[in-house]
Amino acid sequence: MKALVYRGPGKKQLEDMPKPTLRDATDAVVRVTKTTICGTDLHILKGDVATVTSGRILGHEGIGVIEEVGVAVSRFKKGDRVVISCITACAKCDYCRRGMPSHCEQGGWILGNTIDGTQAEFVRIPFADTSFHLIPENADEDAMVMLSDILPTGYECGVLNGAVKPGDTVAIVGAGPVGLSALLTTQFFAAAKIIVIDLDDNRLAVAKQFGATAVINSTDGKAVETILAMTAGQGVDVAIEAVGVGATFDICQEIVGAGGHIANVGVHGQSVTLQLEKLWSRNITLTTRLVDAVTTPLLLKTVMAGKLRPAQLITHHFSLEEILNAYDTFGNAGREHALKVILNNE
Numbered sequence: 355m356k357a358l359v360y361r362g363p364g365k366k367q368l369e370d371m372p373k374p375t376l377r378d379a380t381d382a383v384v385r386v387t388k389t390t391i392c393g394t395d396l397h398i399l400k401g402d403v404a405t406v407t408s409g410r411i412l413g414h415e416g417i418g419v420i421e422e423v424g425v426a427v428s429r430f431k432k433g434d435r436v437v438i439s440c441i442t443a444c445a446k447c448d449y450c451r452r453g454m455p456s457h458c459e460q461g462g463w464i465l466g467n468t469i470d471g472t473q474a475e476f477v478r479i480p481f482a483d484t485s486f487h488l489i490p491e492n493a494d495e496d497a498m499v500m501l502s503d504i505l506p507t508g509y510e511c512g513v514l515n516g517a518v519k520p521g522d523t524v525a526i527v528g529a530g531p532v533g534l535s536a537l538l539t540t541q542f543f544a545a546a547k548i549i550v551i552d553l554d555d556n557r558l559a560v561a562k563q564f565g566a567t568a569v570i571n572s573t574d575g576k577a578v579e580t581i582l583a584m585t586a587g588q589g590v591d592v593a594i595e596a597v598g599v600g601a602t603f604d605i606c607q608e609i610v611g612a613g614g615h616i617a618n619v620g621v622h623g624q625s626v627t628l629q630l631e632k633l634w635s636r637n638i639t640l641t642t643r644l645v646d647a648v649t650t651p652l653l654l655k656t657v658m659a660g661k662l663r664p665a666q667l668i669t670h671h672f673s674l675e676e677i678l679n680a681y682d683t684f685g686n687a688g689r690e691h692a693l694k695v696i697l698n699n700e
């Protein structure tokens with residue numbers, strides 16, 4: 355089968371790989387019909403994620419049709435169309451039972467990391483019963499791909515950890531696919547103002563269409579000043595960090611108001627400076643989280659009800675054979691006006 359294989363920092367190839375087979379009784383093998391590329395895959399290719407070794411098939415998002423299930427799989431069968439969660443959950447370990455499958459002892463984020471992932475014609479998924487979501491009839495399948503990772507990530511790590519509530523002023527720093535997912539799901543809670551900050555005018559225009567009440571291009575270094583002026587000097591109730599670098603984390607620390615929340619979503623490769631000398635007396639809450647994907651069923655229902663339209667996040671379509679072109683487009687997102695790309699393998 356065709357698969358996108360990581361061959362060390364900066365190197366990836368579309369290769370012929372053996373088709374995966376069942377290994378454990380709780381496994382399923384899925385024919386991947388649609389997958390996508392994540393910012394995390396670009397981090398891996400830079401060599402930032404030490405757990406990913408040469409020869410690994412990348413990808414942790416996608417949907418497909420079940421080809422085969424192990425004898426212990428009871429909730430799914432051959433032929434079922436499913437969303438593959440980016441988080442694999444055994445449902446039995448201490449972390450899973452505490453509602454934190456991101457740290458599952460035998461699962462968590464393993465796809466395209468420590469086991470082969472979804473950027474391939476087929477993938478083996480461990481703990482199939484608790485790592486898939488059945489796709490309803492009449493679903494928009496492109497939209498379903500957004501449920502693997504970015505929607506639960508924006509919602510759980512940004513909106514829920516940020517404790518967004520009605521009337522809040524929310525700032526989202528970073529208007530990539532995850533920042534925009536936080537923007538879409540923030541609107542479940544009737545925030546009064548949603549300010550989106552980015553360096554890219556195209557992404558800010560998209561944020562405006564998606565419901566941002568104000569957008570700020572921070573290229574001039576005046577985002578903090580502007581936001582403080584917009585909030586009568588008080589700052590925001592919730593600052594969602596959706597980039598993963600020091601500069602954007604600093605913006606969050608400088609705009610968070612007394613009693614506010616900083617919800618970190620970004621994947622940080624380097625340390626940041628915690629401005630505790632300013633924040634210690636401000637009654638703020640700072641949260642971090644790896645997505646647990648425990649809200650995927652709820653998000654799936656809101657998508658099916660038309661309350662959440664994640665297909666808006668998709669800008670490009672390719673076939674799986676064109677995946678190297680898709681990486682070029684996604685890797686030059688500013689130039690290409692790219693958000694999420696869909697790779698079809700129907």
Ligand SMILES: [Zn+2]
Nearest residue numbers: 392394415503
């Ligand atoms: Zn992802």
Ligand SMILES: [Zn+2]
Nearest residue numbers: 444447450458
């Ligand atoms: Zn577990």
